[in-house]
Amino acid sequence: MAVSRAEIVERNVRERLRALAAAPAAAPLAPVAPVREGFALDASTAASLLKSMAMSRALDLEARALKHRDAAYYTIGSAGHEGNAVLGEILRIDDPCFLHYRSGGLMMARSRKDPAVDPIYDTMLSFVAAVEDPIAGGRHKVWGSRRLWVPPQTSTIATQIPKATGMAFAIERAKRLKQPLPVSGDAIVCASFGDASLNHNVALSGFNTAAWAVYQKLPIPILFVCEDNGIGISVKTPAGWPFARMQSWPGIRYFYGDGLDLPDAWRAANEAIEYVRSQRQPAFLHLRTVRLLGHAGSDVETEYHTIPEIEAVESEDPLLKAVELVVGSGAMTAAEAEGCFDGIRDEVRAAAENCSKKVKLTTLEAVVAPLAPRHPDRVAAEASRAASAGERETIFGGKKQLPENHPKPRPMATLINWGLHDLMLQYPEMYLFGEDVAKKGGVYHVTADLADRFGAARVFNTLLDETSILGLALGMGHAGLLPVPEIQYLAYVHNAEDEIRGEACSLQYFSNGQFTNPTVMRIAAFGYQKGFGGHFHNDNSIGVLRDIPGLVIAAPSRGDDAVRMMRTCMASAKIDGSVVAFLEPIALYYEKDLYENADGGWLCRYPATGESVPVGESRLYCEDNDRDRDLLIISYANGLRLSLIAAKKLREKNVHARVLDLRWLAPLDHEAVAREAAICKKILVVDECRKTGGGVAEAIITDLAERPESSQWRLARHTGADTYIPLGPAANLCLPGVESIERAALQLFDSHSTPAPRAARRRS
Numbered sequence: 001m002a003v004s005r006a007e008i009v010e011r012n013v014r015e016r017l018r019a020l021a022a023a024p025a026a027a028p029l030a031p032v033a034p035v036r037e038g039f040a041l042d043a044s045t046a047a048s049l050l051k052s053m054a055m056s057r058a059l060d061l062e063a064r065a066l067k068h069r070d071a072a073y074y075t076i077g078s079a080g081h082e083g084n085a086v087l088g089e090i091l092r093i094d095d096p097c098f099l100h101y102r103s104g105g106l107m108m109a110r111s112r113k114d115p116a117v118d119p120i121y122d123t124m125l126s127f128v129a130a131v132e133d134p135i136a137g138g139r140h141k142v143w144g145s146r147r148l149w150v151p152p153q154t155s156t157i158a159t160q161i162p163k164a165t166g167m168a169f170a171i172e173r174a175k176r177l178k179q180p181l182p183v184s185g186d187a188i189v190c191a192s193f194g195d196a197s198l199n200h201n202v203a204l205s206g207f208n209t210a211a212w213a214v215y216q217k218l219p220i221p222i223l224f225v226c227e228d229n230g231i232g233i234s235v236k237t238p239a240g241w242p243f244a245r246m247q248s249w250p251g252i253r254y255f256y257g258d259g260l261d262l263p264d265a266w267r268a269a270n271e272a273i274e275y276v277r278s279q280r281q282p283a284f285l286h287l288r289t290v291r292l293l294g295h296a297g298s299d300v301e302t303e304y305h306t307i308p309e310i311e312a313v314e315s316e317d318p319l320l321k322a323v324e325l326v327v328g329s330g331a332m333t334a335a336e337a338e339g340c341f342d343g344i345r346d347e348v349r350a351a352a353e354n355c356s357k358k359v360k361l362t363t364l365e366a367v368v369a370p371l372a373p374r375h376p377d378r379v380a381a382e383a384s385r386a387a388s389a390g391e392r393e394t395i396f397g398g399k400k401q402l403p404e405n406h407p408k409p410r411p412m413a414t415l416i417n418w419g420l421h422d423l424m425l426q427y428p429e430m431y432l433f434g435e436d437v438a439k440k441g442g443v444y445h446v447t448a449d450l451a452d453r454f455g456a457a458r459v460f461n462t463l464l465d466e467t468s469i470l471g472l473a474l475g476m477g478h479a480g481l482l483p484v485p486e487i488q489y490l491a492y493v494h495n496a497e498d499e500i501r502g503e504a505c506s507l508q509y510f511s512n513g514q515f516t517n518p519t520v521m522r523i524a525a526f527g528y529q530k531g532f533g534g535h536f537h538n539d540n541s542i543g544v545l546r547d548i549p550g551l552v553i554a555a556p557s558r559g560d561d562a563v564r565m566m567r568t569c570m571a572s573a574k575i576d577g578s579v580v581a582f583l584e585p586i587a588l589y590y591e592k593d594l595y596e597n598a599d600g601g602w603l604c605r606y607p608a609t610g611e612s613v614p615v616g617e618s619r620l621y622c623e624d625n626d627r628d629r630d631l632l633i634i635s636y637a638n639g640l641r642l643s644l645i646a647a648k649k650l651r652e653k654n655v656h657a658r659v660l661d662l663r664w665l666a667p668l669d670h671e672a673v674a675r676e677a678a679i680c681k682k683i684l685v686v687d688e689c690r691k692t693g694g695g696v697a698e699a700i701i702t703d704l705a706e707r708p709e710s711s712q713w714r715l716a717r718h719t720g721a722d723t724y725i726p727l728g729p730a731a732n733l734c735l736p737g738v739e740s741i742e743r744a745a746l747q748l749f750d751s752h753s754t755p756a757p758r759a760a761r762r763r764s
Contacts, residue, residue, distance in 0.1 A: 004064075005292075005293055005294070005301070005310065005314075006060075006061055006064050006293055008314065009079065009292055009293060009314055009317065010057075010061055012314060012317060012320060013057075013317070013319050013320060013323065013341070014338075014341075016320050016323055016324065017323060017327075017334055017337060017338045017341070018334075018338075020323065020324070020327045020328070020334040020337075021334035021335060021338070025330075025333060025334070026327070026328055026329060026330035027330050028330050028333075029043040029329055029330035029331050030043065031043050031044035032044065034263075035262075035263060035325055035326070035329040035331055036263045036325070036329065039263035039264070039266070039267055040263075040266065040267060040270065041262060041263045041266040041267075043326075043329065043330070043331035044331075045089065045266070046262055046263075046322075046325060046326050046329070046331050047326055047331050047332050048089065048109070048112075049085045049086060049089060049109065049262055049266075049322065050322050050323070050326045050332070050337065050340070051112075051340055051344070052082075052085040052088065052089070052105055052108040052109035052112060053082035053083070053085050053105050053108075053318065053319055053322055054319065054340060054341050054344050055108040055119065055120060055344050055348075056078050056079075056082050056085070056104035056105045056107075056108050057078075057079060057082060057319055058120075058341075058344050058345050058348040059077075059104065059120065059123050059124070059127075059348060060075075060077030060078060060079045060104065060293070062124070062127075062348045062349065062352050063075050063077065063127050063297075064077075064293075064297045065352075066127060066128065066352055066356065067297050071128060071352075071356045072127040072128050072129075072352075072356070073127070073128070073129055073141070074126075074127055074141035075296045075297030075298065076101050076102070076295065076296040077102070077104065077292075077293060077296075078101075078102040078103065078104030078105060079291070079292035079293045080102075080229060080289055080290040080291045080292040080293075080313070080316075080317065080318065081102040081103070081104070081105060081227050081229065081259065081289045081291070081318075082104070082105035082318050082319060082322075083105065083258075083259030083260060083261075083262065083265045083287065083289060083318045083322075084102075084103050084105045084106040084192065084225070084227060084259060084265075084287065084289070085105035085106060085108060085109040086109075086257075086259075086262065086265045086266045086269045087103075087106045087109075087190065087192070087225065087269050087273075088105065088106035088107060088108065088109025088110035088111075089109045089110075090266075090269050090270055090273050091110065091188075091190055091273065092184070092187070093110065093113055093114060093147075093148055093149060094149055094183040094184050094187050095149065095183070095187050095188050095189065095190060096149045096150075096151070096164075096167055096183060096187065096189050096190070096478065097110070097148075097149065097150045097189075097190045097191075097192070098150075098151060098153060098160040098161070098163065098164040098189070098190070098191045098192070099143045099150060099153055099160075099190075099191075099192050100153075100192040100193045100194055100197075100225075100227055101143065101153065101154075102194065102227055102229075102289075102291075103143060103192050103227070104123075104143070106192070107119065107123075107143045107150070110148055110150070111145070111148060113148075114147055114148060116147065117145065117147060117148065120344075120347055120348055120351050121351045121354075121355070122134050122135075122145075124348070124351040124352055124354075124355040125138075125355050125358065126140075126141045126142065127141055127352075127355070128352075128355050128356050128358060128360075129141075129360055129361070130355055130358035130359065130360060131358065131359050131360065131361055131366075132358055132359075135152055135510075135511060135512065135514070136152060136510050136511065136512055137361075137370070137512035138360055138361045139361070139367070139509060139510055139512070140152075140154055140510055142154055142510055144510070144511060144515075146511070146514040146515065149183065151478065151507065151511065151515045152507070152510040152511050152515070154502075154506070154510060157197050157200055157202075158193045158197035158198070158200040158202045158203035158206070159200075159202050159498050159499065159502050159503050160191055160193075160503065161191050161193065161202055161203050161205070161206030161207075161224070161471070162202055162205050162206045162209065162467050162468055162470065162471020162472075162474070162475075162499060163471045163474035163475045163478065163499070163503055163517070164189050164190075164191035164206065164222060164471075164475065165189075165191075165206040165209050165210050165220065165222055165282075165468075165471055165472070165475060166209075166471045166472035166473065166474055166475020166476055166478075167189050167474075167475030167476070167478045167479050168188070168189040168210070168220045168221050168222035168282070168475070169209075169213060169218070169220050169472060169475060169476075170472075170475050170476040170478070170479035170481055171183065171185070171187060171189070171221065171479060172218070172219040172220065172221065172280060173431070173457060173476075173481075174429075174479060174480075174481060176457060177428075177457055177458070179428065179429055179480075179481070180480065181479060181480060182479065182480050183479075186277060187221075188221040188222065188223055188273065188276045188277050189221065189222045189223070189475075190222075190223045190225060191206070191222065191223070191224055191225065192225040192226075192227055193224075193225070193226060193227070194226070194227055194228075194229065194232065195226055195227070195228040195229065195230065195231075195232070195237045195241070195242050196231070196232025196233075196235065196237060197232075198226055198241075198242055198245065198246075201467070202467055202471075202498070202499070205465055205467040205468050205471065206224075206468070206471060207224065207246075207249060207252060207282075207284075208463070208465070208468070209463065209465070209468040209471065209472070210222055210224075210251065210252060210282040211249060211250055211251035211252055211282070212251075212463050213251075214250075214251035214252070214281055214282065215250065215251055219280035219281065220280070220281065220282055221276050221277065221280045221281070221282070222276065222282045222283075223272055223273060223276045223282070223283050223285060224252070224282065224283070224284045224285065225285045225287060226242055226246070226284065226285070226286050226287065227259065227287050227289050228242050228286060228287060228288055228289060229289045229290050229291035230290070230291075231291055233295045233299070234295075234303070234304040242286055243256070243286060246284045246286065247286075249284070251281070251282065252282045252283065252284050253272075253275055253281065253282070253283045253284070254283075254284050254286065255268050255271055255272040255275075255283055255284065255285045255286065256268060256285075256286045256287075256288075257269060257272075257285060257286070257287050257288070258287075258288045259287040259288050259289045259318060260288060260289065260290065260316055260318045260321055261321060261325075262318075262321075262322055262325055263325070265287065268285060268287070269285060269287075272285040289318070290313050290316045290317070290318070291313070292313065292314060292317060323337060368509075368549075369513075370508050370509055370511070370512050370513035371508065371509045371549055371550045372505075372508065372549070372550030372551075372552070372576070372578065372579075373508070373513065373576050373577075374572075374576060374615065375575055375576055376614055376615070378575045379568060379571045379572050379575050379576065379614075379615070380568075380571075380612060380614060382571035382574055382575050383567045383568045383570075383571035383610075383612035384610040384611075384612060385426065385571075385610075386422065386426060386609035386610060387422060387425035387426045391425050392422065392425060392609075395421055395425055395453055396418075396421065403415070403418035403421075403422075403606035404605070404606045404607070404608055404609070406605070406606060408603070409600065409603035409604050409605045410559065410603055410604065410605075410606070411559060411588075411589065411590045411591060411592060411602070411603055411604075412556070412558060412559035412562055412584075412585075412588050412589050412590075412591070412604070413444060413445065413446050413559075413589035413590055414559070415559035415560065415562060415563050415604060415606055416446050416559065416562050416563065416566070416584065417445075417446055417447065417448060417449070417450075418563070418606055419562065419563035419566050419567070419606075420432065420446075420447065420450060420484075420566075421449075421450065421453065422609065423484075423566065423567070423570050424450065424453075424454050424458065424459075426570075427482050427570060427574070429480065429481045429482050430458070430481075430482040430483075430484060430570070431458050431459075431460075431476060431481060431482070431483050431484065432447065432450060432458065432459045432484045432485075432486070433459065433460050433461070433462050433469070433472065433473075433483070433484075433485055433486070434461070434462055434469055434485050434486030434487065434488065434522075435461065435462060435464055435469070435486070435488055436461060436488070437450075437451075437459065437460075437461060437486050438450075438451040438456065438459055438460055438461045439451060439461075442486065442488075443488055443524065444524065444586065444589050444590075446522075446524075446584070446589065447459065447486070462485075465495075465496075466487055466492050466493065466495040466496035467495065467496040467499055469485045469486075469487065469496070470485060470487075470496045470499040470500065470504070470519075470521070471499055472485065473485040473504075473517075473519045473521070474499065474503055474504050474517040474519060475517075477504075477516065477517030477518045477519050477573075477577075478515070478517050482518055482520070482570065482573055482574060483518075483519050483520070484519075484520045484521075484522060484570075485519065485521055485522070486521075486522045486523075486524075487521060487522070487523045487524070488524055489523075489524050489525075489536060489537055489539060489586075490523055490524070490525040490526065490539040490541075490542070490583065491535065491536045491537070491539035492536075493523060493544065493545070493581075494544060497544055500521075500545075500548055500551065500579065500581075501547075501548045503517075504517055504519055504579045505548050505549060505550045505551050505579050506549075508550070508577060509549070509550070516577025517577070517579070518573035518574065518576075518577045518578060518579070519573065519579050519580065520566075520569045520570060520573050520580045520582055521579075521580065521581050521582060522582050522584060523581055523582065523583050523584065524584055524586050525539070525542075525555075525583035525584060525585060525586065525637075526538075526539075526540055526583065526585045526586060526587065526637050526638055526688060526689075527539070527540045527587065527638070527688065527720070527725055527731065527734075527735055528585075528586075528587035528638045528688070528731075528735060529586055529587055529731075530587075530731070533727070534724075534725060534726060534727040535724035535725045535726075537586075538725035538731060539725070540688055540689045540690060540694065540695075540720045540725060540734075540735065541689050541690050541693075541694035541695070542583070542665060542689055542694065542695060542696075543689070543690070543693040543694045543695070545581050545665075545666070546665065546666055546695075546696065546699075550579065551579055551580070551581060551666060552569065552572065552578050552579065552580040552581070552615055552664070552666060552667075553580075553581045553583065553664065553665040553666040554566075554569055554580060554581070554582045554583065554663070554664055554665075555583045555585070555636045555637045555662070555663065555664070555665050556584070556585075556637070556663060557585065557588065557636060557637050557638070557639075557640040557641060557661055557663070558588070558602060558604055558640075558641075559603070559604040559606075560604040560605065560606070560607045561613060561619065561661075561663060562584065563606065563607050563611075564607050564611050564612045564613040565582075565612075565613045565663065565664075566582060567611075567612045568612045568613055568614065568615055569582055571612070572615060583637070583665075585637040585638050587638055588602070588637070588638060588641065591641070594641065594644065594645065595645060595648055602641060613663065615664060615667065616664045616667040616668070616669050617663065617664070617669060617672075618660050618661060618662050618663055618664070618669040618672045618673070619660070619661040619663055620658060620659070620660050620661075620672075620676065621644060621647075621658065621659040621660070621661065622658040622659075623651075624656070627656045628656045628657060628658040629656065629658070629679055629680055630655050630656045630657060630680065630682065631650070631655060631656070631657040631658075631680055631682045631683075631684065631745055631748065632657065632658055632659075632660060632676045632677055632679070632680035632682065632683045632684070633646070633647060633657050633658070633659045633660070633684050633685075633686055633741070633745065634659075634660045634662065634673060634676075634683065634684070634685045634686065634700060635659065635660070635661065635662070635685070635686040635687070635688075636661060636662040636663065636665060636687075636688075636696070637688060638688050639686040639687065639688045639736060640659065640661045642686070642736060642737065642738050642741055643659050643686050643741055644659055645738045646738050646739075646741035646742045646745065647659050649738065649742050650742060650745055650746075653746075655745065655746070655749070657680075657745065658676060658679075658680065660672065660673065660676055662696065665695075665696050668696060668699060668700065668703075670700070670703045673700055673703070673704065674703070674704065674707060677704055677713055678709065681712055681713055681714065682713070682714045682748045682749070683704065683713055683714070683715050683716070684716050684717070684718060684741075684744055684745050684748060685697040685700050685701060685715075685716070685717040685718070685719075686717075686718050686719075686736055686741055686744075687717060687718070687719040687720070687736075688719075688720055688735055688736055689719065689720055690719065690720050690721065690722050690723075691717075691719040691720065691721065691722050692722050694719070694720065694722075695719065695720070697717040697719050698717075700717075701715050701717055714748050716744060716747065716748055718736050718740065718741055718744035719736065720734055720735050720736065721733075721734045721735075
């Protein structure tokens with residue numbers, strides 16, 4: 001039977017210990033004495049680092065053994081990276097760490113600082129997906145801990161870097177405004193990643209944002225740690241590339257350390273951490289490592305490396321070098337080191353035996369419980385809260401100038417602007433930012449005057465990079481703030497989608513509800529801009545958002561609802577840590593009319609403070625409950641206004657329709673839809689988004705079709721076309737309009753071009 005590389009790597013360390021035991025012993029070294037002349041690492045610390053490294057290695061080896069027995073589910077290890085334990089030893093527990101999946105040595109060293117944490121047992125619970133796993137509750141193997149300020153990351157490819165940068169920014173901004181922080185004021189943020197991830201756009205976004213801030217003399221205390229093992233799965237990193245890429249990046253100080261040599265790694269890590277903590281500026285720590293045992297247990301490394309190449313890497317094993325250093329310097333005897341290894345191995349095996357019997361998640365309810373918690377009563381109470389009358393009068397310029405006292409109804413953009421003023425008063429921890437939101441007031445002037453009234457520290461422009469904008473938001477949420485980032489157009493969300501999907505909305509799930517990054521994203525959305533701007537400014541697909549578990553999606557169609565819903569969104573972020581996409585229909589920002597020119601039917605008065613709309617609650621438009629029973633039209637945003645106009649035209653043809661405004665696109669109000677469908681029997685879903693996966697029509701029709709009473713109903717949908725939106729008048733060919741909605745509605749009535757008169761139908 002072939003010997004595995006894991007067995008060879010473990011045997012190499014044991015043989016080295018035996019060789020050291022057979023050689024003349026070094027004189028005992030005093031605990032505070034350096035292990036090497038010219039370096040600060042002392043004997044006591046070196047021995048402690050060796051123990052942390054040995055713990056990480058033993059866990060890696062046991063994970064593979066458990067996987068072989070089908071008792072564990074994760075084998076991406078830290079073997080070869082254990083030198084990162086120096087970071088765990090030096091960083092403080094309240095220095096937030098967003099970690100690479102090979103940062104096991106760091107995690108062991110950090111965990112050992114807290115007597116209440118058992119890193120071996122806790123990690124083993126994670127390996128076997130046990131419900132008792134203290135961070136993810138059996139949902140994934142992650143490095144994470146609430147006590148140790150390590151938010152969980154899954155298979156990170158640098159997506160944690162933008163939010164780590166955001167948290168570093170948030171620490172300093174909150175201090176400036178004297179707002180409470182969950183960490184010390186001099187805390188720094190650490191983000192670790194591999195050399196292959198260095199090339200990812202999200203990594204570059206994080207680096208660029210940090211440097212951009214420094215260029216403007218803004219403090220941003222973050223330590224970027226590149227654990228450079230020279231390979232990404234099977235693809236080699238060009239020799240010298242991380243150095244060439246990062247050593248001269250303006251605004252980011254470069255440090256290099258040999259992670260295979262503890263004294264040098266200790267030196268470099270201390271220098272980098274001290275620089276970041278004292279200067280409050282970013283540093284890049286380039287830490288040399290090697291990768292042992294392939295990418296993961298399932299990786300057959302011999303498919304792309306020869307045995308001599310594998311053996312050459314194994315000869316660089318940092319554990320071998322650490323053993324030689326610690327024993328050779330006299331910090332420990334060979335017998336003490338071997339006893340340490342034996343004790344750790346026994347402890348790991350005992351933990352494996354114990355944890356493999358632990359209960360796993362067994363119900364869907366348990367699996368999804370922490371995904372997106374909802375406390376509607378508490379959220380409603382929070383949404384009903386308002387700033388003091390005196391504060392409001394000051395910010396709006398007097399009692400007569402309060403928005404609810406304005407003599408005339410106003411368009412949606414104005415009401416949203418007033419609503420943001422109120423929310424900025426209500427939540428001093430709220431920050432509003434994005435491209436052009438400050439002096440310009442946003443592309444559509446929705447944020448006008450906010451920067452002047454609340455200051456540039458709370459309302460500010462960002463660089464033109466959606467990944468950075470959302471990264472800032474998530475980091476601020478981690479720091480206990482309430483961020484409201486603006487994305488200029490729905491199409492631009494796709495530039496940064498994974499910050500929502502892979503980071504924001506997964507956080508509560510993978511931390512079992514222990515970490516939150518509350519965020520309310522304001523997104524100028526949808527089409528109907530009379531052909532302006534083509535598809536980038538008329539994007540009509542929300543499928544990418546609807547697909548994200550736990551994300552709340554709000555889509556108001558009128559100004560008063562927009563304000564009420566925004567109050568709920570902020571309250572939900574505050575109470576439940578919700579991540580919200582607040583989709584503002586661009587074409588309705590300044591719409592005034594409904595049925596005819598100058599009727600002012602789409603203007604609204606500002607809702608009284610305290611009024612809100614619960615998440616997921618729809619709104620029914622029905623002129624006569626007894627008569628409006630021929631047809632139910634379901635829509636949202638632009639489609640709602642168009643459907644109301646079409647409903648008026650249908651009444652002229654003796655078809656009496658009620659119209660349901662969904663308002664929330666996730667979660668959908670399926671019960672209200674079914675309730676109204678039971679009244680009307682004929683149901684038309686008007687969805688301005690694309691037909692295939694772009695909007696909500698498929699979900700609504702499917703839910704209705706699956707209900708027992710569905711045989712009584714006639715169902716249809718009228719959607720946008722499966723195409724990008726062209727420039728000019730041709731845009732109208734791709735989207736539902738009043739006439740096309742009317743035609744789609746009439747087609748639901750048997751074979752008649754128009755329904756029979758109501759009186760005749762009643763007699764039949």
